[in-house]
Amino acid sequence: MALQRTFSIIKPDATERNLTGAVNAKIEEAGLRIVAQKRIQMTRGQAETFYAVHKERPFFGELVDFMISAPVVVQVLEGEDAIAKYRDVMGATNPEQAAEGTIRKAFAKSIGENSVHGSDAPETAAIEIAQFFSGNEIVG
Numbered sequence: 001m002a003l004q005r006t007f008s009i010i011k012p013d014a015t016e017r018n019l020t021g022a023v024n025a026k027i028e029e030a031g032l033r034i035v036a037q038k039r040i041q042m043t044r045g046q047a048e049t050f051y052a053v054h055k056e057r058p059f060f061g062e063l064v065d066f067m068i069s070a071p072v073v074v075q076v077l078e079g080e081d082a083i084a085k086y087r088d089v090m091g092a093t094n095p096e097q098a099a100e101g102t103i104r105k106a107f108a109k110s111i112g113e114n115s116v117h118g119s120d121a122p123e124t125a126a127i128e129i130a131q132f133f134s135g136n137e138i139v140g
């Protein structure tokens with residue numbers, strides 16, 4: 001498996017509780033390298049674009065409100081099989097179903113306020129990375 005990149009967000013519930021470093025420790029322990037990272041306040045427009053795939057879902061408004069409720073940390077992670085590996089480290093969307101040792105098991109508050117985002121496929125990873133980073137901000 002070749003080196004791959006994925007897009008990550010440390011969500012408002014985690015940044016508010018000062019868990020950025022704790023999440024990053026789990027990312028690095030899993031063998032993923034943080035090759036770009038910045039703390040931003042997402043705008044409503046950015047959050048709506050980012051989660052456009054969910055716009056018909058009943059929780060869309062709540063999700064957008066949550067994502068702009070406090071700063072987030074956007075990241076690019078690099079490693080062997082990084083997309084699947086990060087999904088494993090994140091754990092299930094609902095923390096009640098997340099496996100021991102995962103970020104969501106350790107830190108998530110609920111199915112909505114679940115501490116992290118990670119891309120689900122190479123195509124979405126490329127789109128998501130390009131929404132928040134220019135090429136010269138990513139240093140592998």
Ligand code: GDP
Binds near residue numbers: 059092111112114118
């Ligand atoms: P993910 O890929 O594991 O992040 O999950 P999805 O792509 O299915 O959902 C995207 C995000 O929407 C999740 O990470 C949650 O923050 C949020 N979400 C998903 N399901 C629900 C829900 O039932 N209620 C609320 N409030 N938020 C949800």
